[in-house]
Amino acid sequence: MDKKTQPSSSPWPQEASSPWKQSCDMPMTDQHIVFAQWAEKFDSDILHLKVVGGNCIVLSSYEAAMDLLDKRSSIYSSRPRVTMLQDLIGWEGDLVYLPYGNAWKAHRKLLHQEFHPSDSSAYRPHHKKALRLFLNNLIETPEEWLRHIQQMTRSIILAVAYGIHVQVKDDPSIIAAEEMFAVLNTAGIPGSFLVDVFPLLKHIPTWFPGASFKRRAQEWYDIRNETITPPFLKVKQAMANGNAEDCFSLRCLANAQSPDPRPDHLSEEEEMIKQTAGSMYEGGADTGITALRTFLLAMMCFPDVQCEAQEELDRDCRGCLFSEFCNRRPLDFFCSIIRWQAIVPLSVPHQVDTEDTYKGYYIPKGSTIMPNVWAILRDKKTYGPTAHMFNPKRWLLKTDSNETGHCAEAQWRLNPDMRDPVGITFGFGRRVCPGKHMGLASFQMNVASLLHSFNITPTLDDNGHVVNLEIEYVSGLLNGPVPFECSIKPRSEKHIAVQ
Numbered sequence: 001m002d003k004k005t006q007p008s009s010s011p012w013p014q015e016a017s018s019p020w021k022q023s024c025d026m027p028m029t030d031q032h033i034v035f036a037q038w039a040e041k042f043d044s045d046i047l048h049l050k051v052v053g054g055n056c057i058v059l060s061s062y063e064a065a066m067d068l069l070d071k072r073s074s075i076y077s078s079r080p081r082v083t084m085l086q087d088l089i090g091w092e093g094d095l096v097y098l099p100y101g102n103a104w105k106a107h108r109k110l111l112h113q114e115f116h117p118s119d120s121s122a123y124r125p126h127h128k129k130a131l132r133l134f135l136n137n138l139i140e141t142p143e144e145w146l147r148h149i150q151q152m153t154r155s156i157i158l159a160v161a162y163g164i165h166v167q168v169k170d171d172p173s174i175i176a177a178e179e180m181f182a183v184l185n186t187a188g189i190p191g192s193f194l195v196d197v198f199p200l201l202k203h204i205p206t207w208f209p210g211a212s213f214k215r216r217a218q219e220w221y222d223i224r225n226e227t228i229t230p231p232f233l234k235v236k237q238a239m240a241n242g243n244a245e246d247c248f249s250l251r252c253l254a255n256a257q258s259p260d261p262r263p264d265h266l267s268e269e270e271e272m273i274k275q276t277a278g279s280m281y282e283g284g285a286d287t288g289i290t291a292l293r294t295f296l297l298a299m300m301c302f303p304d305v306q307c308e309a310q311e312e313l314d315r316d317c318r319g320c321l322f323s324e325f326c327n328r329r330p331l332d333f334f335c336s337i338i339r340w341q342a343i344v345p346l347s348v349p350h351q352v353d354t355e356d357t358y359k360g361y362y363i364p365k366g367s368t369i370m371p372n373v374w375a376i377l378r379d380k381k382t383y384g385p386t387a388h389m390f391n392p393k394r395w396l397l398k399t400d401s402n403e404t405g406h407c408a409e410a411q412w413r414l415n416p417d418m419r420d421p422v423g424i425t426f427g428f429g430r431r432v433c434p435g436k437h438m439g440l441a442s443f444q445m446n447v448a449s450l451l452h453s454f455n456i457t458p459t460l461d462d463n464g465h466v467v468n469l470e471i472e473y474v475s476g477l478l479n480g481p482v483p484f485e486c487s488i489k490p491r492s493e494k495h496i497a498v499q
């Protein structure tokens, strides 16, 4: 262990200090849970793991994450290089994985123009349309609820990014996206492949024994390319023909300073727009799906919470589910869902550009910084002894405001003494999620509509008994429940009529 990294007064945890031991012991699944256990065992909110590929710093408290990733964001805003994903699969120019610098700033600028917090016009009409179709699909084939959620979430992004309107089941754009997300969830975690740890392995030939990762990388490159290139070229061609639909890609292409005049070629600037549209797709779709799956699981496991929320929605949001983003109960549901089961449990890792010290610890230049969002959101000091439990009430305070119309002044407001999980879930500092407002608004409207119109209950087995419910999660980049069944039935004709 490097002397400089080990202040004598407060040694790094032994388990995290032996380079070789760590590289062997680095958990490959449920990392967030193991890291949380280590943090507790060593009573330290900052752990240093020496791995073969470099140094990894895990932050397990809100204070540490904010102190470094937010307050020192000028040096903590880069990304570690993920060799498999970036060099071999071609996620090279993707905003999510770009190092901090001018290229990243240019990509971000494009998104900021589109997703201004006070302007939901870029996504709201698409969302309303997709949500309507989703609710109708649920009435017709409720057993296919997962497919309907996937279709809704992905089709919103397709519409926002490319003006594509998916109407049919198993649309090729949706299938391509599905495959791309599976790749991202596997290869998006630094260290998932040996080549991430030993980048020189990327040069071995494809036929070499043990080089199966290179063959997989080639297949995955094609999947990503097929997902993000054809829809973008379509927009470019439609723009040339004068019949393109308004969308993110079109608006950016229309403002491009140096476009390639050929319809099937892209200039450097157009390539950047294509990558940014792709990163929107990657960042925005599966996070929303995961949040909704956890919501359904929670509703089955906590039926009393569901009933109470439905009664409140009946009282407070008469007829407004579709016309307004209803900012009341659904917000505390979002807070509860994302706190109970963090969607991106270790966020997306940052990288520090220069060496630094924090609380007397030395942090080597180039270290990978992982905020353990899952642990921060279950911190007993902040959320009390029941921090591990789902309980929307912990967020709510009732006010005495008079209601004068649909979705008038909120009767409920968030408890200001309870730390807002939204500021943790969507990341930190300069890399904070640019789709935060869209993700939040979409979730609220989905949850309000689902709760208002449907009862969500466990399925019954052949003997009419409730199928045993397990709260079991499987994590990659995202933390989602293991596949489960669920019954979604309309509450009444009256409730469905509101849609």
Ligand code: HEM
Residues within 6 Å of the ligand: 095, 096, 097, 108, 279, 280, 281, 282, 283, 284, 285, 287, 288, 291, 343, 344, 347, 348, 349, 350, 425, 426, 427, 428, 429, 430, 431, 432, 433, 434, 435, 436, 438, 439, 440, 443
């Ligand atoms: C529930 C929904 C969502 C969650 C939980 C979520 C979460 C996150 C997190 C944790 C990060 C990493 C932040 C960091 O590095 O500190 C991130 C980055 C990102 N998200 Fe989201 N996100 C959501 C929705 C969206 C949506 C709707 C979009 C696009 C329309 C989007 C696009 C992105 C992009 C492009 C990045 C990369 C930003 C960068 O590296 O500079 N996300 N998101």
